[in-house]
Amino acid sequence: MGRLDTMVQRRRSLGRGDSLFRAGDPLHALYVASAGAFKTVVVNASGEEHVLGFHLPGELFGLDAIGSGSHRCEAIALGEAKVCELPFASLSAVATELPSLQRQLLRVMGQSSDRDHDHVDVLSRRxxxxxxxxxxxxxxxxxxxxxxxxxxxxxxxxxxxxxxxxxxxxxxxxxxxxxxxxxxxxxxxxxxxxxxxxxxxxxxxxxxxxxxxxxxxxxxxx
Structure with a gap:
């Protein structure tokens, strides 16, 4: 946790409705909200917003950009919020040095994938x-x-x-x-x-x- 704390590039404060990142933005960092919560959304061609997920304090998000290198959605603060930015390049380097951190990151990504799968199940079958x-x-x-x-x-x-x-x-x-x-x-x-x-x-x-x-x-x- 000490290594992660020193890795935090900056801490940002956002107001309700402020965007943390937008679709198409390049992957620079992963994020952890220290206060407040966020939603991730996509907007279709007609301007209708679809909510993909919600992110609570202490949860890591921004993982949607890992595969392609750019974000596929927009992250918006649900209220007054504070977020820590973890530079992805530094995080990857430290994870190779700390197997416990690497396992934790893989577990978090697995949980994110599970939530996506459960969400599809909810929308299609429930x-x-x-x-x-x-x-x-x-x-x-x-x-x-x-x-x-x-x-x-x-x-x-x-x-x-x-x-x-x-x-x-x-x-x-x-x-x-x-x-x-x-x-x-x-x-x-x-x-x-x-x-x-x-x-x-x-x-x-x-x-x-x-x-x-x-x-x-x-x-x-x-």
Whole structure:
């Protein structure tokens, strides 16, 4: 970690909506947000934005440029954010000297690939309610990995951005949140999410209707 800290080329502060890099920019560095969060997006020919992913504090991103040498998407701050730049050339050199760092980088790239694969699965095979539950469950797991509470967190992204990520209409996402709230699976206050019934959320993410506690009946799904 000491080697990585000395490798940081610069630390940048960004405001909501500021771009960290854009599609076509050459690969100069990988990034770790020390505060705030980012989304990566592509914009189609008609100007419609598609959200490819969200990046939380402590997560490494900018990996999309490693294969081609240039970024394929744009990274945008979701709010006030601070980011550390790790020059790619220096990172590669240090990774050859520190096998533990090299293994960690490979693990991070593998996790990024897994998320991309899971996202394709979500968009192609999952019903709307499953997508929403799976998104919240996965976000909680990611918060745990960065040593933050995974059952009580603030969403850094808007519901519209969640809808663009999940390939759903904004109204569908809002109804999904409301249903999970009314079923006492989660508690929603603006962007704050509390997971009240992790087993039920995981079951909903798997497309299963969890068994209701005795004396309590869940609302009809019709």
């Amino acid at each position: 019903q709307a309610s499953e997508r929403i539950a799976l998104f919240l469950h996965g976000l909680g797991e990611r918060y745990r990995r960065i040593d933050q509470p995974g059952d009580d967190f603030q969403l850094p992204m808007s519901r519209d951005e969640i809808a663009r990520y999940l390939g759903l209409a904004l109204e569908t996402v809002s109804r999904g949140f409301t249903r999970l709230h009314e079923d006492r699976v989660i508690e929603v206050h603006a962007r704050r999410i509390r997971i009240l019934d992790p087993a039920a959320l995981q079951a909903a993410a798997s497309g299963c209707e969890p068994e209701a506690p005795r004396g309590v009946s869940r609302r009809s799904r019709a």
